[in-house]
Amino acid sequence: MWNPDVYLTYADHRGRPFFDLLARVGVRAPRRIADLGCGPGNLTETLAQRWPGAVVEALDSSPEMVEAARNRGLDARVGDVRDWVPAPDTDLLVSNATLHWVPEHPELLARWAAQLAAGAWIAFQVPGNFDAPSHRAVRDLVTSPRWADVLRGFPFETSEVVRSAADYAALLTDAGCRVDAWETTYVHELTGPDPVLEWIRGTTLRPVRAALSDADWARFREELIPALDAAYPARPDGITFFPFRRIFVVAQVK
Template sequence: MWNPDAYLAFADQRGRPFFDLMACVNADDPRRVVDLGCGPGNLTATLAQRWPRAVIEAWDSSPEMVAAARDRGLDARVGDVREWSPAPDTAVVVSNATLHWVPDHQALMVRWARELATGSWIAVQVPGNFDAPSHRAVRELARSDRWAEPLHDFPFREGQVEDAVGYAGLLVDAGCAVDAWETTYVHELSGENPVLEWITGTALRPLNSRLTDLEWEQFRAELIPLLAAAYPRRPDGRTLFPFRRIFVVAQVG
């Protein structure tokens, strides 16, 4: 289960990559814009503001996220992005911080490029921080004797996503004009355990269904000193949290 409130705890910082991504989509007056992995809809709503005449189509695999998006007035539906196919009038496909959850998403992106009409846009952003200290700490703790049994299938691994060159190559080969890049954002976080709270809303989510409530709290407690060592709090009380992200914007040829 996704928790929209936990995800939105850092809404401004999580939202910035979306706007950086969409700034490179030069669609003029699209008829249909699709957000695959719309989450709670706070960012999807900005697509309707940018293109008020477009039909906004929103998908997410989480019923909780879809309910939150519908509360914002969006026509959101529960669905697996692997099952989505573009309607003939689809002009822009956006997938922000979603495809890293999808096995073999590279083939999915190539399929979209082949199914979309010439001139359509594909805009994708994925985290590129699976080898960051935060994720290494989670993996190491999950593999420890205490947690190896309940968390033996913890999904995050190194190499879960391509780099910018990898994604660019896939879509160039599919006949697209491509703009791909990487950015490392350095977030200024505050609070007692801010990195833990950040990853609780995303990277730690798969653990929740694998652990009891008591185990969940114990696992999080054991993470605190590991994250504190990797991301020490500054004398001014802030914690600097670098976060690498990978972007690709493609126009179908």
């Protein structure tokens, strides 16, 4: 289960890569835009504002996220990106921080490039921070003797799921696209109590929270916080710097 309110805690930080991605898209008057993994719709609605003449369709696997998107007036529906097929008039496919949840997404990208019309655009970004101290701390705790049995089967996020920018560029070039691929490490300035925990609580820690009782979740948090504090110490002024690497790809079908 996704919690839109928790996810939106750092909406400004999470939104910046979306706008950096879209800044490299050159489509002028798209007829249809598909946002795959639309989340609560706060970013999807900016697509309609930028291209008011386009039909904007939104898809997400979370009913909670889709409900939040619909509350913003968006045409959102629950679905799996693996089943999505572009309509003939789709001129822009956007996917923001979604495809890393789908291990077979490289095959999907090649398939979509073949299904989209000439001139259509594909734009996506995925996290590239799965070996960061935050993720290592979660993996270490989940596999510790205290939690290994309780959290057996925890779906680890690993760097093996996400390709390099060069790999994505090669994949989509071979699929018949012109490609612009790059990566950026953002240094997010976070404040407040346990800010890194609050960040990953909305994404990486969702399966942990779903598997634990309220009491166990409180204990898990208490054990995780010292590791996060050691990896990301707060400055005397209360600021915690949180580096976050992301991979971006913008491609146009030839």
